[in-house]
Each structure stands twice: as structure tokens, then as C-alpha cells.
Amino acid sequence: MALDRTQYRTFLEPKVISKLASLELKARNVVEGFMVGLHKSPYHGFSVEFSEHRPYMQGDQLKDIDWKVLAKSDRYYIKQYEEETNLIAHIFVDVSKSMDFKNEGAVTKLEYAKILAASLSYLLIHQQDSVGLGLFSDKLETYLPPKSSRVYLKNILIEINNVIASSKTNTAECLNSVSEKIKRRGMVILISDFFDDVEKVLTVLKKLHYKKNDVILFQILDPIEKNFAFEKSGVFVDLETREEMTTQPYQIQAAYQTAFKEYLSRLKKECLSFGIEYNLINTNEPFDTALLSFIKRRSKLL
Secondary structure: OOOOHHHHHHOOOHHHHHOOOOHHHHHHHHHHHHHHHHHOOOOOOHHHHOOOEEEOOOOOOHHHEOHHHHHHHOOOEEEOOHHHOOOEEEEEEEOOHHHOOOOOOOOOHHHHHHHHHHHHHHHHHOOOOEEEEEEEOOOEEEEEEEEOOHHHHHHHHHHHHOOOOOOOOOHHHHHHHHHOOOOOOOEEEEEEOOOOOHHHHHHHHHHHHHOOOEEEEEEEEOOHHHHOOOOOOEEEEOOOOOOEEEEOHHHHHHHHHHHHHHHHHHHHHHHHHOOOEEEEEEOOOOOHHHHHHHHHHHHOOO
8 A cells, every 4th residue: 555645754754763773774764765755746757867777778788677667667767787877976964063952853963964964875876876975073074985886885874873973163164175075076965054154154165166066055953043942041052162151042032033044044045146055954854855855956967
């Protein structure tokens, strides 16, 4: 019996996914659950572009036809092999201490980012694309250059799984050094809360864009970081600097919301003006929210 949209999204909820044992299992469940929903969505055609097949063309060898797909769809598709890789993707994840925050969200920002990065890696490599990984805080903690083998996926998942939030944020400096490592243009996926100097971040994003990379931003936030809807007064502690401030939230909520809205609007507006895709994701949203935006972006390149 086919799952309806409500049912399949249950398997994409952060709370549900976070309870699974291994990161590989989490990634596989997110991707498989997402693909179930994708087939039932208006973006049905994207599933063909994102499978490990391409339509049969005259001159293709019969041995490469996927007979199982033919039996199910009555259409001829050719199995694609590793040498047919057509995309190089770099995934960079912010692992600074500010990402280790959870209030109203289903999981911490870092946990959400880790599962999203693992799911994107799983999806790309299983479609013969090359994936690289960068983990950064105030410095580049880890960098794995892009490769497309499924064995390499294990290395990526191990690095993501072992991450512990640490240190301060210096997004601009880290990405600036990373941009020098990108020798061939491709897709650059950035996952962060982007709590940094917006001017410096925009400068390096434009640099990545000028190098003809297709840049996608996923800004991960806990819902309360947008509305500052704390009900009680208390001591607020900066996760990175440990600086403390005692305040009554209702006294500064309006000013906070205005300033934060302006910050988000500036970041989004500047990104879109340079053809950089901007996605704002809350940590209580199902993972298909992020994956669908990626699929839509990817489909434009095919």
C-alpha cells in the first residue's frame, strides 16, 4: 500500500531520524523517505534525473539496460557508471559552538546540519557524483577532496559523525581558504547558522560565485532565534565566548526581532542578487524541505 504525503513525511521528521542508531542509517532513511515523497509530488520528473539511470539512446549496449526498471515502468533506461560523473560537489558544515544550540527545535542546529550533510552526500554519491567535505569553525577542521566512490562515502560519514561542536566562528576566513582548494568549478553547499560578520561572509560568497561555482546556502536556525520568545528573565550565555548578559526578554524582543529580520533580509537579498540560492531552515522542519530545494536547483543544471 502506497504511503500518502502525511505518512512519508513522518519518516523525515528530525525527532524520528535522530533516534536511529547510525549516521549512515539516518542518511539512508532520509533519502529513501524523500524519494518516496518525490515520486508523489509535482516534481515527479526529477526522480528520473536523480536516479542512477539515463534514458536509452540509439547505439547503447543492450547489456546496460536495466530490465527491472523496464518491467516496472515500460521504459528503457541505461545504468550509469562511475565514469559518467557529471557533478563535483563540496559540502561545508559549520561546527562552531553556536551550532550546538537547541530550544524549540527538534534537534540541535549541528545535529540537523550533520544529518542534512550526510543525506546530501549519500544522495550525490549514489548517483555517481563526486562529493567533498569541509568542517569549519574558526579554522578549517577537516577537508576531504571530492570523490565519487561508495567506499569514500564511509569516510565522509565517519568525519561527520565524529564532529563535536567546538571553538568560535570565523566563516569568512575559513571559506576564503577553502575557495583556494576548489580547483574545478562545481556545486558548493554551505550549511551554517551564519552568525558572523555579514559583510565578510557576503564577500567570500561572491568570490565563490565569481569562480563560476553554483553556490547553495542552508541557514539552519532554531525557531526561537528568530522570534526571541523566551518567557522568563534570566542569564543568557554566549556559547562561543561564554559572555553573559542578564535581561528580561520582553523588554528587548521587539528590537531583537527587527534587527534579526533586517539581518536575514540582507543576507537573502544579497545572495539572490548574485544567483546564490538561499534557504532558511528551522530545526523542527522535515528534512525534505531542504532536499527539495536542492533537487530543484540541481535540475536546472541538467
